[in-house]
Amino acid sequence: MKKFFxxxxxLLLAWCQSAPQEGTQKLSVVTTFSPLYSHTVNITKDAATVxxxxxxxxxxxxxxxxxxxxxIMEEADVIITNGLWLEEFLDGRLGDLQAKGVLxxxxxxxxxxxxxxxxxxxGEEEGDHGHEEESHGHDEEEQHNEYNDDEEMTYKDxxxxxxxSNAIHQTNLIxxxxxxxxxxxxxxxxxxxxxxIKKLETLENDIxxxxxxxxxxxxxxxxxDAFNYYLHAYGLEDQKAGVVQDIAGVNPSxxxxxxxxxxxxxxxxxxxxxxxxxxxxxxxxIQNETDVFIGQIDPIGANVSPNxxxxxxxxxxxxxxxxxxxxxxxxxxGE
Ligand SMILES: [Zn+2]
Numbered sequence: 001m002k003k004f005f006x007x008x009x010x011l012l013l014a015w016c017q018s019a020p021q022e023g024t025q026k027l028s029v030v031t032t033f034s035p036l037y038s039h040t041v042n043i044t045k046d047a048a049t050v051x052x053x054x055x056x057x058x059x060x061x062x063x064x065x066x067x068x069x070x071x072i073m074e075e076a077d078v079i080i081t082n083g084l085w086l087e088e089f090l091d092g093r094l095g096d097l098q099a100k101g102v103l104x105x106x107x108x109x110x111x112x113x114x115x116x117x118x119x120x121x122x123g124e125e126e127g128d129h130g131h132e133e134e135s136h137g138h139d140e141e142e143q144h145n146e147y148n149d150d151e152e153m154t155y156k157d158x159x160x161x162x163x164x165s166n167a168i169h170q171t172n173l174i175x176x177x178x179x180x181x182x183x184x185x186x187x188x189x190x191x192x193x194x195x196x197i198k199k200l201e202t203l204e205n206d207i208x209x210x211x212x213x214x215x216x217x218x219x220x221x222x223x224x225d226a227f228n229y230y231l232h233a234y235g236l237e238d239q240k241a242g243v244v245q246d247i248a249g250v251n252p253s254x255x256x257x258x259x260x261x262x263x264x265x266x267x268x269x270x271x272x273x274x275x276x277x278x279x280x281x282x283x284x285x286i287q288n289e290t291d292v293f294i295g296q297i298d299p300i301g302a303n304v305s306p307n308x309x310x311x312x313x314x315x316x317x318x319x320x321x322x323x324x325x326x327x328x329x330x331x332x333x334g335e
Contacts, residue, residue, distance in 0.1 A: 027182040030076040032087045033060045034301045035161040036107065038309035039171045040080055042196035043178060047185045051076075056303045059277040061248045063089035076102055078181050080174055083108035084158035105177045107170035113156040114228050159299060163229035164204035164313065168197055203310050207234055207317045214321050216328035220271035221260060221286075223278060224248040226299035230316065239324075241269035244282060251282050264290040270327045273297045273319075295323035 027048040031037040037052040044050055051072045054060050065073075070093070073079060079097065081087050083106035087094075098104045160166045175193035179186035211234050219241040226248075231237045242263050244252060252260065263269050264286070272287070274280040274296045287294055297319045301312030 027178065027185070028075055028077050029178070030073055030079045032079075032081050032090070034304045035167065035309045035312075036080050036082060036170070036174070037304050038301075038306055039167065039196070040174055040178075041306045042199075043171065043175050043189050043193045044185075045188075045192055047188055048178065048182065052304045054300075056301075057277065059248065060086055060300065063087075065089055065093065073097055073102070074100075078103045078105065078177055080105050080107060080177070082106075082158060082160065084113070084156055084160070086158040103177060103181050105173060107173050108158070108160055109173065111160050111166050111169055113160070114232060116155050116157050157225075157228050159226045160229055161309070162227055162299060162313075162316075163233035164200055164207065165233065166229060167309065168200050171197055171200065199310060203313055207313065210317050210321050211235065214324045214328070216324070218271055218324045218327045219269045220273060220295075220320075220323070221263065221269045222273050222297075223275040223283070226275075227297070227316075236320070244272070244286070245278070249278065257282070257285070260286060261289050264292045271295055271323045273323075275299065276302065293323060293327045295319050 027044070029040055029044065029048050029050045031040050031050060031052045033054040034052065034056065037050060041050050053069050053072070054063055073090075073093065074097065076097075079094070079102055081090070081094070081104065094104050161170065171193055175189050178189045182189070217236070217239055219239045221242040221244060222240060223243070224245045224247075225243045227240075228237075231240055242260055244260065246252065246256070260269075264272075269292070271293045272283050272295070274283045274294060276296060276298050277300065280294075283294060286292060297316045298312060299316075301308040301315075
């Protein structure tokens, strides 16, 4: 009898642990923005419901929580975040949701982080507002929880997904979390993640090969300072000559604008990249003064879909290398 009871308890325990909600309901997963959505749906395929919070074609900076996204988060089993202040708009909510039993994953955990320059990205001295990591810190009313009390982290660059190795790390963390939350499908999540990681490894090799083909690497000015992980991973750090918006969404001062124009006139940058999520007007002003080559790259991607992350990394690489090849050959021809 005792043996039977132990066996029965084990069954009951196993059932409780493996049931995401009542019985047959699928695991409900929320991702904050497009790259995390891509990683997550490649792991779950149809085995879970995956909602994404930040719509396609908008910046993750300065997001607001809408009533519908608040409801989606409250009904979630798992919330997948980038971490590092990127989801500043969720501050104060994640702690409460975790207390209610939602599993919250910070995919930046364990990643080798790059430094931010606090003068450029904090905006505290000028009292500016607008970037993900600057406006959180010194509000007396703010709730202190594990998601917003680490000052150190405000000096780290949050755009981690732009290095494919980091995306693979994030995929592994998401897989582990989903397998833990939904044990019935754990094996499926592992198999799907392996398949997706193979695609990411191919992507990474393609990026390295394409950049290696550019012999005459041109220097460029980025729209906002989102690409440090990409530049660091693929050997283009020396090509970054400046940034149009030190704080995402905030146009440069007349002095900063004059300095960018000077950088281009002195030949220290020959390309300026716009980003589709921000108005290109200020870049047109720079172009009118300098006739500089304008390209466009996008840190997040134009849509929210299973292939969006890989497609966008290919797009960034194509735009960067094409611009460098075009401007480089024009330079060789003496134009
Ligand atoms: Zn940014």
